[in-house]
Amino acid sequence: MTRAKSVANRSATADSLSEADALRLREDFPILKQLIHGKPLVYLDNAATSQKPQAVLDTLTRYYTTENSNIHRGVHTLSALATVDYEASRTKVRRFLNAADDREIVFVRGATEAINLVANSYGRQHVHEGDEVIISAMEHHSNIVPWQMLCQERGARLRIIPINDDGELLLDEFEKLLGPRTKLVSIVHLSNSLGTINPVEQVIAMAHSRGVPVLVDGAQSTPHMPVDVQRMGCDFFAFSGHKLYGPTGIGALYGKAELLESMPPYQGGGDMIKSVTFEQTVYNTLPYKFEAGTPNIAGAIGLGAAIDYVTAVGMDRIAAYEQELLAYGTQRVSSIESLRIIGTARQKGGVISFVVKGIHAHDLGTVLDTEGIAIRTGHHCTQPVMQRFGIPATARASFAFYNTKQEIDALVRGIDKAIEVFS
Numbered sequence: 001m002t003r004a005k006s007v008a009n010r011s012a013t014a015d016s017l018s019e020a021d022a023l024r025l026r027e028d029f030p031i032l033k034q035l036i037h038g039k040p041l042v043y044l045d046n047a048a049t050s051q052k053p054q055a056v057l058d059t060l061t062r063y064y065t066t067e068n069s070n071i072h073r074g075v076h077t078l079s080a081l082a083t084v085d086y087e088a089s090r091t092k093v094r095r096f097l098n099a100a101d102d103r104e105i106v107f108v109r110g111a112t113e114a115i116n117l118v119a120n121s122y123g124r125q126h127v128h129e130g131d132e133v134i135i136s137a138m139e140h141h142s143n144i145v146p147w148q149m150l151c152q153e154r155g156a157r158l159r160i161i162p163i164n165d166d167g168e169l170l171l172d173e174f175e176k177l178l179g180p181r182t183k184l185v186s187i188v189h190l191s192n193s194l195g196t197i198n199p200v201e202q203v204i205a206m207a208h209s210r211g212v213p214v215l216v217d218g219a220q221s222t223p224h225m226p227v228d229v230q231r232m233g234c235d236f237f238a239f240s241g242h243k244l245y246g247p248t249g250i251g252a253l254y255g256k257a258e259l260l261e262s263m264p265p266y267q268g269g270g271d272m273i274k275s276v277t278f279e280q281t282v283y284n285t286l287p288y289k290f291e292a293g294t295p296n297i298a299g300a301i302g303l304g305a306a307i308d309y310v311t312a313v314g315m316d317r318i319a320a321y322e323q324e325l326l327a328y329g330t331q332r333v334s335s336i337e338s339l340r341i342i343g344t345a346r347q348k349g350g351v352i353s354f355v356v357k358g359i360h361a362h363d364l365g366t367v368l369d370t371e372g373i374a375i376r377t378g379h380h381c382t383q384p385v386m387q388r389f390g391i392p393a394t395a396r397a398s399f400a401f402y403n404t405k406q407e408i409d410a411l412v413r414g415i416d417k418a419i420e421v422f423s
């Protein structure tokens with residue numbers, strides 16, 4: 001039995017991981033045992049990418065050691081094994097998101113590619129001159145630029161749902177933006193720079209009442225809370241494997257089958273076709289129509305292992321534990337007088353963005369690094385959020401289930417040290 005499974009079984013009735021569970025689970029992540037500048041690594045940059053458990057590393061090694069082969073093509077044994085494992089991972093993603101059908105899961109490089117796929121395929125099919133696409137003021141650049149490119153090409157207009165000073169969506173303003181020209185709404189589930197968890201079900205209901213489909217950018221939500229695309233009702237959902245304790249270069253797009261069926265392919269090449277002549281190509285069925293070329297086979301299989309791992313721990317227990325870390329961290333950093341938290345929404349995930357008076361975020365990050373503490377500093381690919389709050393950058397601590405309150409204490413000591421150095 002893996003450690004994740006044994007921890008899950010031991011306290012299956014509890015609704016949150018305990019600190020002791022977190023300490024045991026940390027043991028599954030070899031990278032966390034390192035010293036950085038002679039200090040134990042305190043990894044608080046999980047929103048950028050999360051660390052990988054041994055089970056994922058072993059799966060990648062096993063794949064390359066024993067079954068590396070191209071999929072969907074060979075009659076030989078290795079090709080059959082690789083194909084079975086690759087397709088088994090699709091089923092794992094489908095179950096993890098609670099999608100209705102494996103055909104609704106398209107493997108892509110990550111959230112960015114998933115959004116570009118929808119913009120280029122659905123977007124080009126449906127968005128024409130004078131039409132409108134709605135996003136929010138807290139989107140990652142990956143959920144801004146593809147729509148901007150589409151709107152520029154089509155002579156369409158990008159409309160922005162504003163946010164309040166806490167970093168919450170203004171739903172009244174959203175209601176006003178929805179109109180007969182609205183062709184699509186694309187909205188982040190959990191903001192990477194503010195931590196806000198958006199009321200996506202409400203957003204979807206409002207859009208659907210006007211017949212407008214909704215894409216949810218789940219890059220930050222998928223690793224930190226249970227996701228159910230059917231209950232949510234979204235039309236498209238995008239996420240990245242590397243933030244979900246899986247490998248880089250793999251992620252998935254969920255799309256409702258009838259929408260994906262009606263959309264043209266995004267890229268042309270091998271695997272996405274049924275037959276090709278110079279006169280005509282017949283496209284493959286779902287989801288292969290959207291998976292041109294040899295995909296990231298090892299990545300998909302590794303992502304399946306990551307999903308097995310977090311499922312054994314329990315997504316609801318992960319979410320509950322990270323809420324405890326968020327509450328503790330918020331209270332601890334708030335005690336620092338010169339520190340201001342950016343992003344104080346009522347519903348938040350485990351992200352604390354902040355500025356410290358008189359210290360640039362990068363200088364703060366550099367001092368913390370000397371203490372072995374990894375945080376992210378900058379605009380976090382959300383420059384419009386920085387503009388909204390009138391700041392150049394924030395320092396951001398983002399949590400995972402393997403973090404502890406002691407690590408938050410270390411962060412606070414590190415910030416205090418930086419304040420001393422720069423005062």
Ligand code: 7TS
Binds near residue numbers: 142190193219220
């Ligand atoms: N959407 C959100 C909300 C994100 O946070 C990110 C990455 C992306 C999309 C893009 O994901 P990718 O895997 O395709 O690159 N966010 C971050 C971050 O906060 N720091 O580094 C990457």
